[in-house]
Amino acid sequence: MVLRVLESWWAPRRVVRGLSGMPDRVLLVVxxxxxxxxxxxxxxGLARAAQLDPSVPLDARIAGAAMGTIFMMPLLAYAMAGLTSILSRATPWRLDPRHARLALFWALLAASPATLLAGMVAGLIGPSAALTxxxxxxxxxxxxxxxxxxxALARRT
Structure with missing residues (x-):
C-alpha cells in the first residue's frame, strides 16, 4: 500500500486503474x-498554536480537529464523490459512483505524505513561505x- 501511495505521485492513472476492483469496505478503510x-x-501545528495562545488548550484543539477530520470529513467525502458521479452524467464520460469514491478516497490517501510534511512545517517553522x-x-x-x-476510471458513453 505504501509503495502504491508513492507511485501515485508519478503514475496516478496506472495505480488507480489497478485498484479499480477494490470493494467498498476497503474503500472505507482507505x-x-x-x-x-x-x-x-x-x-x-496545533501544538504550536496552543503554545503561542494558551487560552485554548492543546487537548481542546486536538478534539476539535478530530471531530472535523474523523467524523465530518468522511461524510463530506462521500457527498463529494456522489456529486462527482452525478455531475459526470452531464458529460460524455460517465463515472460509476464506486469509481468516484475510489478516485477521491485514493487521492486523499495519496496526498497524505504531503499533508504530513505540511504539518511538520507548520509545527516547526510556523506561518512562512515554506508552509505555503x-x-x-x-x-x-x-x-x-x-x-x-x-x-482513468471514467468510461465514454
Missing part, C-alpha cells in the same frame, strides 16, 4: 486511513491525483 494521517499531520509551498504541493498533488483517477 478513507479512514487518509483521515487519520491528516489528523496526525495537524498535530504539530508545502500546502500548495499537497493541494496540487491531491487535485492532480484525483483528476487522473477520474480520467
Amino acid at each position: 478513507l479512514m486511513l487518509a483521515m487519520l494521517i491528516t489528523l496526525i499531520g495537524q498535530a504539530p 509551498l508545502t500546502r500548495t504541493v499537497a493541494g496540487l498533488g491531491f487535485f492532480i491525483i484525483w483528476g487522473a483517477g477520474i480520467a
